Amino acid sequence: MNCGTIATAAEQEHIAPSAVSKRLSDLEDSLGTQLLQRSNRGIEPTVAGAELLVLARSVLNDLDDIYYQIREHASGARGLVRVFANISTIAGFLPESLRTFMARHPNVQVQLEEKISSAVQHGVASNSADVGLYAHGNSQADGLTSLPYRRDELVVVAPLDHSLAARSAVGIRETLEYDYVGFHTGSYINHELLKSAREENLQFKCRMQATSFDALTLMVEAGMGIALMPRQVAQRYSCLARIVVLRLNEPWAHRELRICVRSIDRLSVAARLFVEHLREEMA
Numbered sequence: 001m002n003c004g005t006i007a008t009a010a011e012q013e014h015i016a017p018s019a020v021s022k023r024l025s026d027l028e029d030s031l032g033t034q035l036l037q038r039s040n041r042g043i044e045p046t047v048a049g050a051e052l053l054v055l056a057r058s059v060l061n062d063l064d065d066i067y068y069q070i071r072e073h074a075s076g077a078r079g080l081v082r083v084f085a086n087i088s089t090i091a092g093f094l095p096e097s098l099r100t101f102m103a104r105h106p107n108v109q110v111q112l113e114e115k116i117s118s119a120v121q122h123g124v125a126s127n128s129a130d131v132g133l134y135a136h137g138n139s140q141a142d143g144l145t146s147l148p149y150r151r152d153e154l155v156v157v158a159p160l161d162h163s164l165a166a167r168s169a170v171g172i173r174e175t176l177e178y179d180y181v182g183f184h185t186g187s188y189i190n191h192e193l194l195k196s197a198r199e200e201n202l203q204f205k206c207r208m209q210a211t212s213f214d215a216l217t218l219m220v221e222a223g224m225g226i227a228l229m230p231r232q233v234a235q236r237y238s239c240l241a242r243i244v245v246l247r248l249n250e251p252w253a254h255r256e257l258r259i260c261v262r263s264i265d266r267l268s269v270a271a272r273l274f275v276e277h278l279r280e281e282m283a
Contacts, residue, residue, distance in 0.1 A: 078107040079270025084120040085112060085133035086188070089257050091213055092232045093150050094133065101277045108270045116187045124260050130271040132260040133278075135188040147259040149278055154189065154253040155234050156246040157217070158226040169247035172196045179225035181216055182206040189228050192252055217241050 028034055031052075036043045045053060085094055090112070098110060115123060117134035124132040125144055133149060156175055158164050164178070176197055182204075183189045190206075197204035207225045210216035213233050220227050221241045229237075234245045247253075259278055261267055267275065 079268055080109045080111060081131060081268070081271045081274045082129045083110055083112045083131045083133065083274075084115045084123040084129040086117045086120055086135055086257075087114055087184075087213065088135060088152060088188075088230045088233070089133040089149070090114055092152055092230050093257070097278055097281055100281070101274060104277070105270070105273060108273070110274065116184050118186060121260055124262060127262070130261065130267060131275060134258060134260065136256040136258045137188050137191065144260045144262060145264055147261075147275070147279065148256060148282065149259045150257045150282065152255060152257060153231045154192075154228045154248055154255065155231045156226055156248050157220050157229055157234050157237070157243045158246065159220060159223050160242045160244060161223070162226065162244075164226065164246060165244045167246055169249050171249045173200050173202070175226060175248075176200060176202045176204065179205050179207040181219040181225040181227040182209040183216065183227070184211060185209065188255070193228065196250070213237065217243060 024036060028036075031048075033048045034046050037046055094112075098112070102108070102110065113123075113129070117137060120129070120132040120134040121144060123129040125142075132144075136146075156164070156170055162178075164170055164175070172193075173196075176193075180193065182193070190209075193204050193206075205225075208219060210219055210227075213229055216227050216229065217237045218241070219225065220243050228248065231245070234243075237243065238245050259275060261271070261275060264272065264275070
């Protein structure tokens, strides 16, 4: 419609003028309205034709946007990554990893859910999550690819007036003489405490359970018992609460946090970029 004549439009599109004229006539017939005013001087759009031109340009622009947005998905510049992670990873390392990843890939959405380590693995295996972050322990889901992420250390936290507070380090047997504030049922921490109690022929005296490190710290500070938590988290809370941090002299206190996926090769580009970012941060 901007060309002024059918002949000019035909030349621009490299087709015969008769073909252009036929297509315009067919379009007017299908819409039931006149789109062009034809005269010896050429053609001009009618009001309907001008409106159609605006709408057509809008559609073409939208198609271009769709093309480039889908291309961004293919390159990993856009996308959604579903992540399950245990609370130790979330509280200790993941926030900084997410900050740097999302600064690099602002159009990738990371959907994060907290789960205990066994549920993290089962979630990835069942395709409820793309990437899992968990504490490496005795129970491992079959059929997953597992990669190292970080290492952390479990420590004992106790109230300032506790009989263990003057110690710098303790063994697990000594701690089992006291009441504990436990963590999630099925969590790595509770699993190791129950296992140690069985091996020592002692009772695990779990006075109460907490579902977050905030709640656990408050219960310890209030004198409800001692607890285990990662050193990095415990040191942060020790600056805010009246608790002490004691080294736990047990091999299993030093543990490996790992990444799990169903298959690296079958990850979306965005999920693969996320895993690669987590691995780069280890270097």
